[in-house]
Amino acid sequence: MNAALTVVVPTFNRVDLLRECLQSIREQSMRPAETIVVDDGSTEDVAGFISREFSEVRLVRMDKNGGFCRAANAGFRAATSEFIFLLNNDMTLDHDCIEHLMRGADARTLRTPLVLFKSDPDTIYCAGDRILTNGRPEPIGFRKPLAGSTMPARVFGVTFGAALIPHAALRRVGYLDEKFVAYFEDADFCMRARWAGLDCMLVPEAVAYHVGSASLGGKTSRRSMLCYRNHALLVAKNFPLAVILRFLPALVLERWHQAGMMLSSARAERGAIGALAVLLAGTNSLLATMAHAIRGRSHLRSRAITNREFIALLTRPDERQ
Incomplete structure (x- = not known):
């Protein structure tokens, strides 16, 4: 033991x-x-x-x-x-x-x-x-x-x-x-x-x-909505402004990708009107968490590594194996 x-x-x-x-x-x-x-x-x-x-x-x-x-x-x-x-x-x-x-x-x-x-x-x-x-x-x-x-x-x-x-x-x-x-x-x-x-x-x-995706019962639209919101929350909390500006085009494209995934899964489950409702819910949820995200950036003031060291830990999409 x-x-x-x-x-x-x-x-x-x-x-x-x-x-x-x-x-x-x-x-x-x-x-x-x-x-x-x-x-x-x-x-x-x-x-x-x-x-x-x-x-x-x-x-x-x-x-x-x-x-x-x-x-x-x-x-x-x-x-x-x-x-x-x-x-x-x-x-x-x-x-x-x-x-x-x-x-x-x-x-x-x-x-x-x-x-x-x-x-x-x-x-x-x-x-x-x-x-x-x-x-x-x-x-x-x-x-x-x-x-x-x-x-x-x-x-x-x-x-x-x-x-x-x-x-x-x-x-x-x-x-x-x-x-x-x-x-x-x-x-x-x-x-x-x-x-x-x-x-x-x-x-x-x-x-x-x-097993995979068992915890939420395989509900794809719910999962996609959380990913859409949480991606923005993740970046807003943890990317310094200089890093956001450096990768801004890629970040904007990823926001579109996350929105597209959310709408596609919602449309398949709920139809066009249901997809619109999911989009509105996801957007409202995102906006409601932004103040929390800004407050959550406080840890960046006492960071132990530099922006350059942090960027070196990231992976460019074309570097994936």
């Missing part, structure tokens, strides 16, 4: 997925000191399920469904270990995943396992995250065959679907920004961590498997 580690699993319903996730934690070669499940206002009997099948798991219950960020933060507050392994409920782990992640772990580095598609474990879901110069976060290696792929040791960020986070990093950077609700919240955290001088790395020997 590893007394330095707490696993935190936020969940909203989906006991079927949670069962497999918790079983894979139970079977780890290096078991954590504790596992915390944060029940994010589920309508399913998550508490009864935990009591019957995983009595060793500690349950934190939210009063209502508030989204991934709020649930994850509740888990962070409840955790007492030196390291926290944040895990989606639709993830399962190879039996030695935690052992590999913890080997050499330090207080200044966020770590992530290699994540494969559960339905096709020969295909990469995520090998760490990158941030493009247009502000878009992307999973590295998404849908590429595992065979022959080169794994990057250092990455811009880690996916919070499976992330080893030092408690010291939370104390320095703060918790997840709950305005994001879901999507890009990990990119925001990793940007703040990078500005604070922290590092991020992929541990390819540690392997996890992801």
Whole structure:
């Protein structure tokens, strides 16, 4: 057992997925000191399920469904270990995943396992995250065959679907920004961590498997609206003015791309009138978060790296492999 580690699993319903996730934690070669499940206002009997099948798991219950960020933060507050392994409920782990992640772990580095598609474990879901110069976060290696792929040791960020986070990093950077609700919240955290001088790395020997898009029930328009809003929030909070001006054309094009994705998915689900309603809702939500974004730039006043060093961490779209 590893007394330095707490696993935190936020969940909203989906006991079927949670069962497999918790079983894979139970079977780890290096078991954590504790596992915390944060029940994010589920309508399913998550508490009864935990009591019957995983009595060793500690349950934190939210009063209502508030989204991934709020649930994850509740888990962070409840955790007492030196390291926290944040895990989606639709993830399962190879039996030695935690052992590999913890080997050499330090207080200044966020770590992530290699994540494969559960339905096709020969295909990469995520090998760490990158941030493009247009502000878009992307999973590295998404849908590429595992065979022959080169794994990057250092990455811009880690996916919070499976992330080893030092408690010291939370104390320095703060918790997840709950305005994001879901999507890009990990990119925001990793940007703040990078500005604070922290590092991020992929541990390819540690392997996890992801179902994908299960947490929001596959609702594409909802996901696209959050991405549309959160991309702007991400850039407004974390790009200094000089960086925004340098990449302004690419940033504007990405705003159009995000709007197009949101409208396309909304039209497919709700028709033309429904798509217009989603556009208005997304725009209103975006405008409502801008004051928060401006306030959130305060961390840039005490940054540990220069603009030049930050830009060097970004990836141009034509540099993607």
